[in-house]
Amino acid sequence: MGAEGQQGGQWADVTPDAARRLVTAAVEAFAERGYHATTTRDIAGRAGMSPAALYIHYKTKEELLYRISSVGHRLALDILRRARDSAGSPADRLSEAVRSFVRWHAEHHTTARVVQYELGALGEEHYAEVVALRRDTDAAVRAIVEDGVASGDFGTPDVPGTTLAVLSLCIDVARWFNAEGKRTPDEVGELYADLALRMVGYAGK
Amino acid sequence: MGAEGQQGGQWADVTPDAARRLVTAAVEAFAERGYHATTTRDIAGRAGMSPAALYIHYKTKEELLYRISSVGHRLALDILRRARDSAGSPADRLSEAVRSFVRWHAEHHTTARVVQYELGALGEEHYAEVVALRRDTDAAVRAIVEDGVASGDFGTPDVPGTTLAVLSLCIDVARWFNAEGKRTPDEVGELYADLALRMVGYAGK
DNA sequence: CACCTCCCTAAGCGCTTGCTCACCTCGGGG
DNA sequence: CCCCGAGGTGAGCAAGCGCTTAGGGAGGTG
Numbered sequence: 001m002g003a004e005g006q007q008g009g010q011w012a013d014v015t016p017d018a019a020r021r022l023v024t025a026a027v028e029a030f031a032e033r034g035y036h037a038t039t040t041r042d043i044a045g046r047a048g049m050s051p052a053a054l055y056i057h058y059k060t061k062e063e064l065l066y067r068i069s070s071v072g073h074r075l076a077l078d079i080l081r082r083a084r085d086s087a088g089s090p091a092d093r094l095s096e097a098v099r100s101f102v103r104w105h106a107e108h109h110t111t112a113r114v115v116q117y118e119l120g121a122l123g124e125e126h127y128a129e130v131v132a133l134r135r136d137t138d139a140a141v142r143a144i145v146e147d148g149v150a151s152g153d154f155g156t157p158d159v160p161g162t163t164l165a166v167l168s169l170c171i172d173v174a175r176w177f178n179a180e181g182k183r184t185p186d187e188v189g190e191l192y193a194d195l196a197l198r199m200v201g202y203a204g205k
Numbered sequence: 206m207g208a209e210g211q212q213g214g215q216w217a218d219v220t221p222d223a224a225r226r227l228v229t230a231a232v233e234a235f236a237e238r239g240y241h242a243t244t245t246r247d248i249a250g251r252a253g254m255s256p257a258a259l260y261i262h263y264k265t266k267e268e269l270l271y272r273i274s275s276v277g278h279r280l281a282l283d284i285l286r287r288a289r290d291s292a293g294s295p296a297d298r299l300s301e302a303v304r305s306f307v308r309w310h311a312e313h314h315t316t317a318r319v320v321q322y323e324l325g326a327l328g329e330e331h332y333a334e335v336v337a338l339r340r341d342t343d344a345a346v347r348a349i350v351e352d353g354v355a356s357g358d359f360g361t362p363d364v365p366g367t368t369l370a371v372l373s374l375c376i377d378v379a380r381w382f383n384a385e386g387k388r389t390p391d392e393v394g395e396l397y398a399d400l401a402l403r404m405v406g407y408a409g410k
Numbered sequence: 411c412a413c414c415t416c417c418c419t420a421a422g423c424g425c426t427t428g429c430t431c432a433c434c435t436c437g438g439g440g
Numbered sequence: 441c442c443c444c445g446a447g448g449t450g451a452g453c454a455a456g457c458g459c460t461t462a463g464g465g466a467g468g469t470g
Contacts, residue, residue: 018417034325036241040458050419055459057417117322117380120239161388161396164381169370172377175322176369183366191366198403223447245428255449260429262447 010075010111014067019057021047026064031110035065035121065118066126072115073133079104080140090148091202097144098170098196099189105173106185112174141167145200155201166196215280215316219272224262226252231269236315240270240326270323271331277320278338284309285345295353296407302349303375303401304394310378311390317379346372350405360406371401 014020025046029038040061044051058064083097105112119130142163148154156162173188219225230251234243245266249256263269288302310317324335347368353359361367378393 016417034239034241036239037326039456041456049417051458052420052460053418061458121242158396161393162400165374165397165400168377168381169374172373172380175377176373188366191363192370195367195370195404198406199400201403221447244426246426256428257430257450258448266428 010071010108016057018047018049018053022049022054022057023064023067027068027111027114030065030068030118031113035061035114035118062121062123062126065114066122068111068114069119069122069126069130070133072111073130073137076101076104076112076115077133077137077140080137084140084144090144090151090153091197091204094141094144094148094196094200094202095193097141098166099193101170102173102192103185103189105170106177106183106188109174109177109179112171116171116174138163138167148200148202153202153204155203156199162200166199169195169199215276215313221262223252223254223258227254227259227262228269228272232273232316232319235270235273235323236318240319240323267326267328267331270319271327273316273319274324274327274331274335275338277316278335278342281306281309281317281320282338282342282345285342289345289349295349295356295358296402296409299346299349299353299371299401299405299407300398302346303371304398306375307378307397308390308394310375311382311388311393314379314382314384317376321376321379343368343372353405353407358407358409360408361404367405371404374400374404 011020011023014023022043026038026043029042029046032038038061040054041051043061043064044054047053054061054064058067079100080097083093083100086093086096088096105116119127122130142160145154145156145159145163145166149156149159170192173192177183177185177188216225216228219228227248231243231248234247234251237243245259246256248266248269249259252258259266259269263272284305285302288298288305291298291301293301310321324332327335347365350359350361350364350368350371354361354364375397378397382388382390382393
């Protein structure tokens, strides 16, 4: 109940009201069944409207997916960049990056699921745009890891590979996280921050 | 080219020949576009047959997915159980489990993609069967981690959580691995075996 | 009051989907 | 020589798809 209600916060600046109801309905439906298995009638129905109303606010079903994907990717990228640019040691910054990135994936796991696993359904141009954002995401984490290796705080033989693995681990939270499970987003974030530090070979504590 | 040709080995015991061609065609199509975006005409076409021929060998499109998912899950489970039951220290066994599990996900990433990411499209009964296999998968890895903690070789505060994370990390290889990329399945397996040992807090070497 | 704009709906178009059915082909046994 | 079953095809059905169109009602403005 209402656990996903906070999701409204993510789409607060989508107007008018009907467009926002449509986008949140689409997130739920895409996350549950996947983009291709979701019908425009289903989305409109969840939003309490007739099928045709969808096309007043969005040109196509794909545009709805693109809006979700674009907003989600930018939100995730901001989280990582904020951590990268924060004060503190590389360990502090990596820990904060993983903690907040994982927390977002768990808290908003419906949105995250669509963002991370449905991008293959995007049109060519939209896909290219999103792939560029994902490269930036990778670069943000790699910058932190490189800082740590340079300062001697981290010890890993393969920086790009380890970066990829850390990101992969975080992203996959969206796949398995269940709101009814026993772990809270905060707990998972804490656990994963610790695991990430071990992965990069952080010795201190 | 032909990197996926080895895939024939996974389906060698599917007879007759036409049924095998259909299942490998379906694996390729499902991995590329996803189950719901793949048409029976596409599968039959890749196998060099008319759309109707599919229904001589399989009752529905869903049964085709089930066959793939079932075989794949059993293969993956066998790999982990063999590692769990092998001789050697917990570190040796965890290392071997992750190495071979990851190698399988990379080498057969098309099959693995279908196995790991399309199970939501299964019918209820088939889904339940596959979920049971996945629980066994988790149990196999957890047994190794518990052994390591009991013997004092590993040091992790959260055994189920760390087990989940290690498995999640391995599974996600199927999502990002690209046969044209610069990493070979062997290299990724080696890197990940090392990362997994760090994650469970393995001190020795 | 007339009028315009913004949302919205009912109906439905053209197409594709998973799947079926009547029929064909062909190698092997009586 | 005929028949038969296994494996295949071409045509096509009912249902559901994304999306369009014609039109209606509510609310603000002259």
